[in-house]
Amino acid sequence: MNKSIFDPEYQQHDLSSKIIAGLERISQAFKVLLWERAKNLGISPIQIQILIFVAHHRIALNNVSLLAQEFNVSKPTISDAVRVLHEKGLIVKDHSHSDNRSYSIFLSDEGKKIVAGTEDFATPMANMLQHISKGDQESLFSAISKLIYQLNQQDILTVQRTCFACRFYEQGGEEHYCRLLKKRLKHSDIRLDCHEFEAKL
Amino acid sequence: MNKSIFDPEYQQHDLSSKIIAGLERISQAFKVLLWERAKNLGISPIQIQILIFVAHHRIALNNVSLLAQEFNVSKPTISDAVRVLHEKGLIVKDHSHSDNRSYSIFLSDEGKKIVAGTEDFATPMANMLQHISKGDQESLFSAISKLIYQLNQQDILTVQRTCFACRFYEQGGEEHYCRLLKKRLKHSDIRLDCHEFEAKL
DNA sequence: CTAATTTAATTAGGAATACTAACTTTGCCT
DNA sequence: AGGCAAAGTTAGTATTCCTAATTAAATTAG
Numbered sequence: 075m076n077k078s079i080f081d082p083e084y085q086q087h088d089l090s091s092k093i094i095a096g097l098e099r100i101s102q103a104f105k106v107l108l109w110e111r112a113k114n115l116g117i118s119p120i121q122i123q124i125l126i127f128v129a130h131h132r133i134a135l136n137n138v139s140l141l142a143q144e145f146n147v148s149k150p151t152i153s154d155a156v157r158v159l160h161e162k163g164l165i166v167k168d169h170s171h172s173d174n175r176s177y178s179i180f181l182s183d184e185g186k187k188i189v190a191g192t193e194d195f196a197t198p199m200a201n202m203l204q205h206i207s208k209g210d211q212e213s214l215f216s217a218i219s220k221l222i223y224q225l226n227q228q229d230i231l232t233v234q235r236t237c238f239a240c241r242f243y244e245q246g247g248e249e250h251y252c253r254l255l256k257k258r259l260k261h262s263d264i265r266l267d268c269h270e271f272e273a274k275l
Numbered sequence: 276m277n278k279s280i281f282d283p284e285y286q287q288h289d290l291s292s293k294i295i296a297g298l299e300r301i302s303q304a305f306k307v308l309l310w311e312r313a314k315n316l317g318i319s320p321i322q323i324q325i326l327i328f329v330a331h332h333r334i335a336l337n338n339v340s341l342l343a344q345e346f347n348v349s350k351p352t353i354s355d356a357v358r359v360l361h362e363k364g365l366i367v368k369d370h371s372h373s374d375n376r377s378y379s380i381f382l383s384d385e386g387k388k389i390v391a392g393t394e395d396f397a398t399p400m401a402n403m404l405q406h407i408s409k410g411d412q413e414s415l416f417s418a419i420s421k422l423i424y425q426l427n428q429q430d431i432l433t434v435q436r437t438c439f440a441c442r443f444y445e446q447g448g449e450e451h452y453c454r455l456l457k458k459r460l461k462h463s464d465i466r467l468d469c470h471e472f473e474a475k476l
Numbered sequence: 477c478t479a480a481t482t483t484a485a486t487t488a489g490g491a492a493t494a495c496t497a498a499c500t501t502t503g504c505c506t
Numbered sequence: 507a508g509g510c511a512a513a514g515t516t517a518g519t520a521t522t523c524c525t526a527a528t529t530a531a532a533t534t535a536g
Contacts (some may be wrong), residue, residue: 078394079401081331082468086513089412089463090404094397096419096467099435101286101302103426106347113524118492128284146307151494153515158492175513187277193279196295200280203291208419208482211290217415218297224403225304234300262290266297267283314495319521339485352523359521376484376531428483 101201111195115188117162120145120155122192125164128179129189132269133168136179145235164188216261235271237264242272304400312396316389318363321346321356323393326365329380330390333470334369337380344434365389417462436472438465443473 076084080098108119121147128136135144135241142152156179161246164185165244168178181189193223210239225242233250237243250259254270265271276287278293282298309320314322324346329337336345339357343350357380357396360366365386382390404412420437427435438444443455451460455471466472 076331078327079397080327080330080394082466082470083331084464085468087407088292088466089416090401092463092467093416093419094418095303095400095405096423097298098305098397099423099467100298100426101305102347102420102432104299104302106431109347109523118523120493126279126281130277130279130284133340134289139512146303146310146493147493148515149514150496153513154493157515162375165322173399173513175500175504176512193281196280198297198300198431199422199467200291200295200427200430202422203294205421205425208290210418211294212413213414214293214418215290215297218301218475219292220406221400221403222297224301224406225301225400228399228403229305230307237449262293263287265283265287266300269287271284310494319494321522340483349523349524350485351487351525352492354484355522374484374532377530378485 082205104196107195107198110193115192117164117192118155118158120147120151121159121164122188122195124152124155124159124179125181125185125189128181128195129193132178133178133223137176139176140233143181152258159185212262215264219261219266221262222266231270235265235267237268239274240268240271241274242270285291292400308396308399312393314387316393317360318351318365318389318393321348321352322360323389323396325356325380326359326382326390327394329366329382330387330394334379334381338377340377341434346434360386392456414461415435416465420462420465420467423467436466436468438469440475441472442475443468443471 078084085091087097105119108122112119112122124141127141138149138152138156141156142149145152149258156165160167162184163182166180166182167202168180169177175205196252206214219238222231222234223236223238225231226239237250237252237259242252244251244253250261250264251257252259279285280295286292286296306320311325311474313320313323325342328342328345336342337351339350342357343353347355357366361368363385364383365384366380372379407415420439423432424437424439425433425439426432427437438451438453438460443453445452445454451462451465452458453460
């Protein structure tokens with residue numbers, strides 16, 4: 075008997091296989107949406123991802139090494155993509171850092187325009203969630219955030235700035251508390267990518 | 276104000292953005308798991324995906340054109356990957372079909388071995404679901420299956436063999452019914468990839 | 477029943493995505 | 507000062523992915 079997640083017969087007998095197979099299809103959808111946008115703008119998927127990331131994160135995270143970790147690719151892959159973005163004039167390299175081996179990446183005005191035209195690539199997907207009730211959205215988010223924490227714990231997603239892995243986070247049963255904001259958090263307040271994140275010691 | 280799904284600040288005020296951002300991270304995890312397995316076996320991601328798909332679907336679906344639709348890439352991309360798989364002796368081409376332009380792809384014995392060693396690439400993810408209650412799994416699956424149906428309706432996922440899009444499916448309120456199996460379906464009985472699927476007229 | 481169109485697959489040519497290994501420069505630590 | 511580690515690049519290669527053009531077979535239209 076075949077116990078593969080990707081065997082449709084097996085899926086009928088195991089709900090978790092079905093969920094994983096479903097998430098895999100949703101993965102495909104992200105790929106499709108990103109490529110679609112990429113083709114229209116004459117810019118490649120990883121290049122778009124870098125631009126969008128840089129647009130929304132603090133300077134300290136925007137260098138070759140950390141981007142490589144973020145996107146789970148090697149440094150040469152990022153280095154190459156960054157070179158192309160620089161040639162296209164979409165980014166600026168800032169060497170004014172204490173460590174002269176490294177530099178930070180900023181968007182140029184042209185780069186900002188590209189981001190404005192691409193960062194909504196996933197909105198068709200967000201719109202579909204309107205068909206799901208608020209309550210179901212909350213339990214969906216709860217499941218997703220736990221799953222991501224697990225993925226992080228098992229080093230499948232190496233970089234993650236979630237509350238669960240943050241040193242300011244405190245749990246008591248079903249209660250969540252942030253020691254930095256000094257307040258209780260509902261599950262839907264849990265952040266997947268917090269600006270104030272600091273890893274546990 | 277920045278309304279991007281990928282802006283962590285905006286995510287705090289909009290749960291659906293957070294869900295989408297989370298699903299995007301999970302997408303990344305699939306990519307990581309697939310690449311990991313690929314590197315170990317000296318075979319590339321798309322090649323693995325083709326082998327796994329062929330292993331679990333009927334002959335009629337296993338040709339260049341349909342694989343291209345399934346994976347949302349162009350026919351030359353599949354043609355090329357298939358050529359390499361053939362050179363590696365992992366597949367067999369079967370031209371015994373009424374249409375002489377086309378052929379079906381089968382796994383060789385060697386190909387079956389590769390599938391056996393790769394098709395579990397997503398099991399680490401399935402295992403994580405054990406931390407989630409049965410009830411939450413059901414509502415998670417319910418949300419995912421609806422989302423996939425929407426993605427299919429909007430032509431983001433062009434190929435999909437779900438109950439919702441099948442001509443044997445009948446809905447009455449919250450009830451699901453399959454006219455082929457002649458039975459009522461619980462939401463967790465809904466299939467994402469049914470062998471008996473036939474598109475609505 | 478031939479001619480035109482469509483479809484399946486491949487070929488050709490090119491940009492981008494990945495990798496590993498080797499290298500340069502800089503920083504850090506003893 | 508010497509040695510090791512880290513940031514980024516360069517070089518070389520396989521693969522992924524595209525579009526456009528080609529070949530051959532099947533279908534449709536007149």
